[in-house]
Amino acid sequence: xxxxxxLTKRYGRQTAVSGLDFRVEPGRVTGFLGPNGAGKSTTxxxxxxxxxxxxxSVTVNGRRYRGMVWPLHEIGALLDARAVxxxxxxxxxxxxxxxxxxxxxxxxxxxxxxxxxxAVARKRVGGFSLGMSQRLGIAGALLGDxxxxxxxxxxxxxxxxxxxxxxxxxxxxxxxxRTVLVSSHLMSETALTADHLLVIGEGRLLADMPLDExxxxxxxxxxxxxxxxxxxxxxxxxxxxxEVTLRPDGTLLVVGVESAAIGELAxxxxxxxxxxxxxxxxxxxxxxxxxxxxxxxxxxxxx
Amino acid sequence: xxxxxxxxxxxxxxxxxxxxxxxxxxxPLSRGxxxxxxxxxxxxxxxxxxxxxxxxxxxxxxxxxxxxxxxxARWHTLGAQAQAHFRPVDTGLGFLQITPLxxxxxxxxxxxxxxxxxxxxxxxxATPQRPLVLAAKALLVGLLGxxxxxxxxxxxxxxxxSRLSGATPHASPAxxxxxxxxxxxxLYLTLTGLLGLFLGALARSTAVAISALLCLFTILPVLxxxxxxxxxxxxxxxxxxxxxxxxxxxxxxxxxxxxxxxxCVLALYVVVTAAAGMALLRTRDG
Numbered sequence: 320x321x322x323x324x325x326l327t328k329r330y331g332r333q334t335a336v337s338g339l340d341f342r343v344e345p346g347r348v349t350g351f352l353g354p355n356g357a358g359k360s361t362t363x364x365x366x367x368x369x370x371x372x373x374x375x376s377v378t379v380n381g382r383r384y385r386g387m388v389w390p391l392h393e394i395g396a397l398l399d400a401r402a403v404x405x406x407x408x409x410x411x412x413x414x415x416x417x418x419x420x421x422x423x424x425x426x427x428x429x430x431x432x433x434x435x436x437x438a439v440a441r442k443r444v445g446g447f448s449l450g451m452s453q454r455l456g457i458a459g460a461l462l463g464d465x466x467x468x469x470x471x472x473x474x475x476x477x478x479x480x481x482x483x484x485x486x487x488x489x490x491x492x493x494x495x496x497r498t499v500l501v502s503s504h505l506m507s508e509t510a511l512t513a514d515h516l517l518v519i520g521e522g523r524l525l526a527d528m529p530l531d532e533x534x535x536x537x538x539x540x541x542x543x544x545x546x547x548x549x550x551x552x553x554x555x556x557x558x559x560x561x562e563v564t565l566r567p568d569g570t571l572l573v574v575g576v577e578s579a580a581i582g583e584l585a586x587x588x589x590x591x592x593x594x595x596x597x598x599x600x601x602x603x604x605x606x607x608x609x610x611x612x613x614x615x616x617x618x619x620x621x622x
Numbered sequence: 623x624x625x626x627x628x629x630x631x632x633x634x635x636x637x638x639x640x641x642x643x644x645x646x647x648x649x650p651l652s653r654g655x656x657x658x659x660x661x662x663x664x665x666x667x668x669x670x671x672x673x674x675x676x677x678x679x680x681x682x683x684x685x686x687x688x689x690x691x692x693x694x695a696r697w698h699t700l701g702a703q704a705q706a707h708f709r710p711v712d713t714g715l716g717f718l719q720i721t722p723l724x725x726x727x728x729x730x731x732x733x734x735x736x737x738x739x740x741x742x743x744x745x746x747x748a749t750p751q752r753p754l755v756l757a758a759k760a761l762l763v764g765l766l767g768x769x770x771x772x773x774x775x776x777x778x779x780x781x782x783x784s785r786l787s788g789a790t791p792h793a794s795p796a797x798x799x800x801x802x803x804x805x806x807x808x809l810y811l812t813l814t815g816l817l818g819l820f821l822g823a824l825a826r827s828t829a830v831a832i833s834a835l836l837c838l839f840t841i842l843p844v845l846x847x848x849x850x851x852x853x854x855x856x857x858x859x860x861x862x863x864x865x866x867x868x869x870x871x872x873x874x875x876x877x878x879x880x881x882x883x884x885x886c887v888l889a890l891y892v893v894v895t896a897a898a899g900m901a902l903l904r905t906r907d908g
Contacts, residue, residue, distance in 0.1 A: 368750045369743055370907040385750040388648050396747060402740025404668065411667035419660035419748040421652070459744065 325375030350513030395460030405445025449476030678724030686782035714782030729818030771811035806870035823899035
């Protein structure tokens with residue numbers, strides 16, 4: 320388990336992370352979402368003892384990282400996949416990491432096999448594609464068979480096969496009871512992998528809740544209607560108690576009237592409809608509501 | 623309940639993982655040994671380090687060969703005074719005015735390449751006991767550096783002296799002062815390698831570390847030597863790293879420090895740089 324208490328990091332006068340309180344629990348994939356510069360990487364670096372907090376603390380299994388003796392047995396991390404000496408072979412890179420934590424040498428072959436790099440184990444890392452480097456980074460994270468895994472933007476540079484592979488891997492790691500924290504700015508990818516979300520913006524924690532709950536929270540089901548005479552239909556829907564907004568392309572966005580009722584009304588009043596569609600909330604919308612604090616569509620309906 | 627990509631439910635926390643298997647009891651020694659093993663794997667798996675070591679060796683031996691061959695060929699054209707001042711050991715080991723730069727660079731590269739590539743983060747994630755990492759690097763640079771230095775200086779000495787014959791004075795390893803000069807030279811190179819390592823840890827950049835070495839060993843001596851030949855000059859010149867090294871291998875040290883004191887002062891340079899490097903490692907991010 321990872322636990323942050325009042326975690327704060329200032330660089331000079333700039334505050335990168337401000338008073339974060341959260342716990343990353345085992346047995347589920349926790350997505351770490353936030354725009355670029357929100358403080359995701361800084362937070363991960365503090366978890367790993369690379370940066371020291373300006374105030375507050377973050378612990379791994381109850382201990383500060385810099386106090387851990389054999390950390391790779393407890394936590395594995397993929398930070399920057401390219402942060403490997405290009406002149407060293409994949410095997411030697413992993414072997415040096417393993418040796419530093421007393422991990423038996425045969426684990427190197429096991430993880431190389433696991434990430435699909437066994438064939439290029441003796442090749443120098445400088446010649447690897449970004450996708451191969453990501454796999455090498457993941458191999459390094461898995462080396463000590465740790466109970467906690469940290470992945471910073473793991474799908475960067477992976478092809479669709481690779482993305483499916485990492486998604487399945489993260490799910491199965493969590494299913495084995497491990498703690499998995501994965502940062503991303505890709506909403507759709509996170510929605511497919513994460514059970515729980517931490518959302519940060521400008522260094523502050525905006526949400527710490529299950530994915531479903533975040534999407535459902537103050538989500539409003541809307542109906543999208545395209546009608547030939549949208550002005551007349553908008554007026555009629557309003558008398559029915561609907562909240563109607565007109566988008567520039569002529570589409571009506573209706574809140575408060577169900578699609579069935581809209582269809583019946585349209586039939587009764589002789590409207591020609593081109594489209595009638597339920598719009599459900601997505602993680603992306605929930606995220607924008609959190610980070611911008613308001614619904615995107617606000618165009619007034621012309622009278 | 624979460625589902626996997628095919629829609630099948632995945633039980634959360636199906637089995638709570640057993641606690642992390644306990645290691646053999648941790649002693650500072652076992653932790654240190656693991657770090658040393660890791661650093662050794664890193665060191666031996668880099669071609670750039672081998673290339674630097676090899677070029678330092680080739681340069682030193684080559685220069686000794688050329689200089690001694692030159693003296694042998696021109697011996698009869700030298701004046702009586704020049705002949706009287708000729709010391710075969712000093713001349714044969716003249717490359718020691720340049721070779722320290724190779725060793726300093728070698729030491730610096732051991733740490734700066736890690737910062738340059740970002741590898742250092744992986745290193746510190748695996749070993750949060752950062753001073754231990756630097757200590758392991760220092761031990762390896764010290765031991766391997768001394769081995770390399772001894773081989774380099776001995777080979778250059780033997781090859782250089784083998785070019786001197788006939789009327790030209792030449793030295794054998796058994797001659798008085800010869801072994802001491804070779805050993806002193808090797809020690810000088812080793813200490814320079816360590817100085818480079820710790821400067822590299824302070825600078826965290828290859829370019830900055832090598833510039834600092836160049837300043838210390840080539841630019842600073844020129845600057846100091848241009849001071850008025852007074853009190854300041856007399857009490858600065860002997861303590862320049864290059865002159866401390868000179869005391870270690872050259873037979874004519876004039877007003878410079880005696881070899882043992884010079885070795886101690888040079889070691890003090892290394893210790894002070896090491897202490898600064900260690901202190902910053904603990905508090906610096908990255």
